[in-house]
Amino acid sequence: MTRPVPAFALTLAALVALALALPFLVNRGLVFLAGLVAINAVLGLSFNLLFSTAGLLSFGQAAFSAAGAYAAALLLLRLPEVPFLAALAASALAGAGLAVAIGLVALRRTEGVYFAVLTLAFSELVHVVLAKTSLFGRNDGLTGIPRPRLSYGLGSVDLAVGDRYYVLVILVTAATAAALWWVTRSRLGRAFRAIRLDAMRAAYLGIDVRRRRLQAFAIAGAATGLAGALAAPLTSIVSPDLAHWGESTKPILFTLLGGAGVFWGPAVGAVVYAAVEYATRSLAGASDLITGALLLAVVLAVPGGILGSALRLARRGRARPAPRAAPAPAPAGGAP
Amino acid sequence: MLADWPSLLFNALGWGMATFLVAAGLTLIFGILHVLNFSHGGVFMLGAYVAFTLTRWSGTGGLASFLGASLLAALATGVVGLAVDRAVFRRLAAVDGAYVLVATYALLLVCNGVAKLVWGLNVFSAAPPESLMTVTVAGDVVMPHYALFVIGAGLSVYLGLEWLLNRTAAGRMIQAIAADPWMARLLGIDVGLVYTGTVVLGFALAGLAGGLLVANQSLSPDLAGIFIIQAFGVVIVGGMGSIRGAFLASLLLGLVDSFGSALLPSMPGILFFVALALVLLVRPQGLLGSGRLA
Numbered sequence: 001m002t003r004p005v006p007a008f009a010l011t012l013a014a015l016v017a018l019a020l021a022l023p024f025l026v027n028r029g030l031v032f033l034a035g036l037v038a039i040n041a042v043l044g045l046s047f048n049l050l051f052s053t054a055g056l057l058s059f060g061q062a063a064f065s066a067a068g069a070y071a072a073a074l075l076l077l078r079l080p081e082v083p084f085l086a087a088l089a090a091s092a093l094a095g096a097g098l099a100v101a102i103g104l105v106a107l108r109r110t111e112g113v114y115f116a117v118l119t120l121a122f123s124e125l126v127h128v129v130l131a132k133t134s135l136f137g138r139n140d141g142l143t144g145i146p147r148p149r150l151s152y153g154l155g156s157v158d159l160a161v162g163d164r165y166y167v168l169v170i171l172v173t174a175a176t177a178a179a180l181w182w183v184t185r186s187r188l189g190r191a192f193r194a195i196r197l198d199a200m201r202a203a204y205l206g207i208d209v210r211r212r213r214l215q216a217f218a219i220a221g222a223a224t225g226l227a228g229a230l231a232a233p234l235t236s237i238v239s240p241d242l243a244h245w246g247e248s249t250k251p252i253l254f255t256l257l258g259g260a261g262v263f264w265g266p267a268v269g270a271v272v273y274a275a276v277e278y279a280t281r282s283l284a285g286a287s288d289l290i291t292g293a294l295l296l297a298v299v300l301a302v303p304g305g306i307l308g309s310a311l312r313l314a315r316r317g318r319a320r321p322a323p324r325a326a327p328a329p330a331p332a333g334g335a336p
Numbered sequence: 337m338l339a340d341w342p343s344l345l346f347n348a349l350g351w352g353m354a355t356f357l358v359a360a361g362l363t364l365i366f367g368i369l370h371v372l373n374f375s376h377g378g379v380f381m382l383g384a385y386v387a388f389t390l391t392r393w394s395g396t397g398g399l400a401s402f403l404g405a406s407l408l409a410a411l412a413t414g415v416v417g418l419a420v421d422r423a424v425f426r427r428l429a430a431v432d433g434a435y436v437l438v439a440t441y442a443l444l445l446v447c448n449g450v451a452k453l454v455w456g457l458n459v460f461s462a463a464p465p466e467s468l469m470t471v472t473v474a475g476d477v478v479m480p481h482y483a484l485f486v487i488g489a490g491l492s493v494y495l496g497l498e499w500l501l502n503r504t505a506a507g508r509m510i511q512a513i514a515a516d517p518w519m520a521r522l523l524g525i526d527v528g529l530v531y532t533g534t535v536v537l538g539f540a541l542a543g544l545a546g547g548l549l550v551a552n553q554s555l556s557p558d559l560a561g562i563f564i565i566q567a568f569g570v571v572i573v574g575g576m577g578s579i580r581g582a583f584l585a586s587l588l589l590g591l592v593d594s595f596g597s598a599l600l601p602s603m604p605g606i607l608f609f610v611a612l613a614l615v616l617l618v619r620p621q622g623l624l625g626s627g628r629l630a
Contacts, residue, residue, distance in 0.1 A: 057434040105613060108617060113437060113572075114620060118613060120568070121569070124609055128605055244561075245561070285452025285453035286453065287449070288448045292442045292443065292444070292445030292446035295441070296446070299431060300424065
């Protein structure tokens with residue numbers, strides 16, 4: 001129980017079990033919302049890899065989720081014979097490819113606000129291109145994206161029926177979370193952390209800093225593209241707004257609200273954000289106000305975010321260090 | 337296609353001065369506190385809403401009430417700046433840069449929330465004052481008087497800031513702090529007071545810009561995001577808080593935007609981002625960036 005791998009596997013299994021039980025407990029509207037929360041959690045988890053592990057503040061993640069969403073939408077609409085899992089893989093590749101293309105330029109300036117502004121500018125570029133290209137449906141986007149059918153040698157499963165697509169979303173989300181966790185714990189993840197803590201020292205130790213940063217950017221881009229692809233058949237529409245910079249700020253919100261530096265932090269943030277939005281849905285502006293105030297409180301007073309602070313309180317409450325806190329890749333607060 | 341270059345030039349000037357109006361306060365705060373203030377767009381929007389509400393109350397469509405409403409909007413957002421400085425900016429000194437950026441983004445969310453709660457989600461539209469609704473035609477160029485007014489306002493704000501920073505004791509104090517706050521403190525300058533003054537002035541400039549540019553915009557909570565990317569570009573291209581650099585960058589990016597839209601009508605605005613990325617890569621300190629303010 002004190003080893004990090006079983007602790008992570010148990011947490012993941014508990015979350016998946018809870019998510020899969022949801023259709024039996026709540027109505028379909030909330031199940032749809034839970035699917036979106038799961039996708040948002042992937043967005044946040046991949047941003048957390050970038051921010052808390054590799055130390056890169058990207059304000060342009062929407063470009064990658066939009067790339068994945070459009071790739072999946074085009075494949076489902078134009079080439080329905082492509083198996084859906086292959087389409088998901090292609091969307092992840094689209095996100096990673098775009099991340100490499102943008103990263104080759106943007107990663108030349110990682111210091112200060114440059115990287116944030118460069119990634120913001122490039123994602124706005126993607127936004128304009130999506131809104132003006134007829135292949136991508138211009139301002140209207142692509143509509144009527146069907147929920148796919150999974151085919152195997154023996155039979156096929158129509159995901160349009162009932163909550164089946166939601167189940168697929170949860171399973172792919174869990175697999176992606178596991179992959180991101182594995183990256184965070186791997187040699188590669190340790191190299192990312194070394195670079196975040198002191199890029200110059202990492203370079204002296206023989207770490208190819210720019211190459212590793214590009215890898216972090218590409219991995220996060222792939223996971224973000226996958227999240228975008230999962231969302232396309234769920235909402236059945238993709239539009240250029242997916243690449244608007246407001247979308248890029250969502251993973252940042254989830255991560256900081258939930259707790260940067262704690263692996264599951266962004267997932268908690270995504271749930272809290274959805275709860276605030278749902279609770280204030282009849283009062284325009286209240287969700288912005290509450291999320292803004294929460295975020296300010298996190299930055300000014302509770303730097304560990306919700307989960308980071310909870311873990312710290314739990315640790316303080318017990319005589320011995322809490323075993324569940326072990327997977328945390330960095331001290332609360334994230335940045336050095 | 338470029339035969340129409342005088343009109344393109346006029347459009348570039350209009351775009352540039354409107355953007356400079358928004359970017360002026362952003363540049364000021366960035367130059368002195370080294371905070372890239374995401375909430376600037378939100379404050380700009382609040383200024384626009386306040387000015388819009390005031391002109392609707394006054395009921396007259398005159399230039400004087402338009403200007404008065406803009407000045408009152410600047411006053412209101414200046415007071416907001418005072419509160420924000422006390423409640424937020426003061427506490428950010430010890431916070432890592434990435435988190436500072438996020439904190440100002442949180443403030444933007446708060447501004448959006450306030451706008452939605454007070455004014456709702458409806459889209460309002462404000463007309464320019466009656467005396468600015470006419471146009472002057474010079475050759476092939478059609479010059480709306482409101483655009484001329486915006487150009488004049490941008491120039492006035494630029495000259496005013498140049499005068500303040502270079503010709504007054506307060507301005508020299510601000511420049512001393514921008515260059516080296518530690519040394520300025522040693523010399524007995526009240527650095528905290530100047531920081532507060534900068535934030536108040538920066539926020540007031542955002543509100544003023546909101547009031548002056550409210551006509552010809554559709555006034556909705558989306559307004560916060562529309563100018564802020566352009567203003568970011570201007571601050572970055574101009575060079576880290578240089579007012580003169582921001583002014584030049586506004587003109588340059590205005591030219592890029594205006595001529596770019598004529599050359600690539602299918603992708604309006606795209607060359608702006610290309611130019612921004614190019615400048616950041618080739619000259620990351622910006623056009624006039626040297627760490628100095630003026």
